Amino acid sequence: MPKTFLIDTSRCTACRGCQIACKEWKGFPAVHTKQTGTHQNPPDLGPYNYKLVRFQEYKMKTRVEWLFFPEQCRHCLEPGCKAGADAILEGAIIRDPTTGAIIFTELTKKLTEQQAKDVQAMCPYNIPRWDKKEGKLTKCDMCIDRLQAGMVPACVKTCCTGCMNFGERDAMLKLAQERLATVKKNHPKAMLLDPEDVSVIYLVTEDRKLYYEFAEARTPAPMPGMTRQELLAKAAAPLGRLLG
Ligand code: SF4
Ligand code: SF4
Ligand code: SF4
Numbered sequence: 001m002p003k004t005f006l007i008d009t010s011r012c013t014a015c016r017g018c019q020i021a022c023k024e025w026k027g028f029p030a031v032h033t034k035q036t037g038t039h040q041n042p043p044d045l046g047p048y049n050y051k052l053v054r055f056q057e058y059k060m061k062t063r064v065e066w067l068f069f070p071e072q073c074r075h076c077l078e079p080g081c082k083a084g085a086d087a088i089l090e091g092a093i094i095r096d097p098t099t100g101a102i103i104f105t106e107l108t109k110k111l112t113e114q115q116a117k118d119v120q121a122m123c124p125y126n127i128p129r130w131d132k133k134e135g136k137l138t139k140c141d142m143c144i145d146r147l148q149a150g151m152v153p154a155c156v157k158t159c160c161t162g163c164m165n166f167g168e169r170d171a172m173l174k175l176a177q178e179r180l181a182t183v184k185k186n187h188p189k190a191m192l193l194d195p196e197d198v199s200v201i202y203l204v205t206e207d208r209k210l211y212y213e214f215a216e217a218r219t220p221a222p223m224p225g226m227t228r229q230e231l232l233a234k235a236a237a238p239l240g241r242l243l244g
Helices: 017-028 078-086 106-110 112-121 144-148 153-157 167-182 228-234 240-241
Strands: 003-008 052-059 064-071 093-095 102-104 129-131 137-138 162-167 191-193 200-204
Touching: 003 191, 017 052, 017 093, 017 102, 017 112, 064 200, 078 093, 078 102, 102 137, 112 129, 112 137, 153 162, 162 167, 167 191, 167 200
Parallel strands: 003 200
Antiparallel strands: 003 162, 052 064, 093 102, 129 137, 191 200
16 A cells, blocks of 8 residues: 655645755755745755745735645656656666655666656656756655655655645545545635545645646656557556546
8 A cells, every 4th residue: 555645735834844854854955046026936846856835826806815835746656757767768767665656766867868858748747857967857755765764754744734644545545535524614616636646645725727737737748759549558547537
């Protein structure tokens, strides 16, 4: 049974503790950034930012509200990135059998930049980033080293509001349904995002279209030389359903 996150955005205060805890655990350096008129900073995920709290302004009838989305890899149950990588180099992307974590291995260094772009294009959530310095694809690894040492992911450990939850899949699915029923009392449009397809389930308070564009799974671009049938055969849900 894979491990699962429940990210209950109704409880997120956008403190960015999770974003910093991720960088700290990974030993990532600060990156040069600049003010772009939003509190979202840095502006995007990157090779030294596996976690990013996205900020969205949402205009209500009488006021403007923030929507917060602490983004990371969804650790898909049938990941498009792995389907794409398997077609090029077996072992570049693997699934940890115990936790279900989708791991980009050092073999991704053997991918050319173009092949890496092809793999990126297979992710419905636009997660993988190219590390130019190391010449490899990167993303969240579910803190697999911490899990193997009996700890929870760093981002979960640091979140003190109850937004980030982590555990056995059955328990997280049950919690997700309970929290959804509660949150819906004040936010009737609240929903769970793709709970049957991913190991990182988001509970959002408003229509997913109000969040940033990849909160919604996109239809991936087929890789060069791959027919639509081959893509469908390699990439099942959620990609298969999207393309079907
Ligand atoms: S630590 Fe928790 S409350 Fe703070 S930004 Fe991250 S998910 Fe939100
Ligand atoms: S979100 Fe993208 S990078 Fe993460 S497992 Fe799914 S397909 Fe792969
Ligand atoms: S699980 Fe670990 S690597 Fe992934 S976002 Fe959280 S802290 Fe970062």
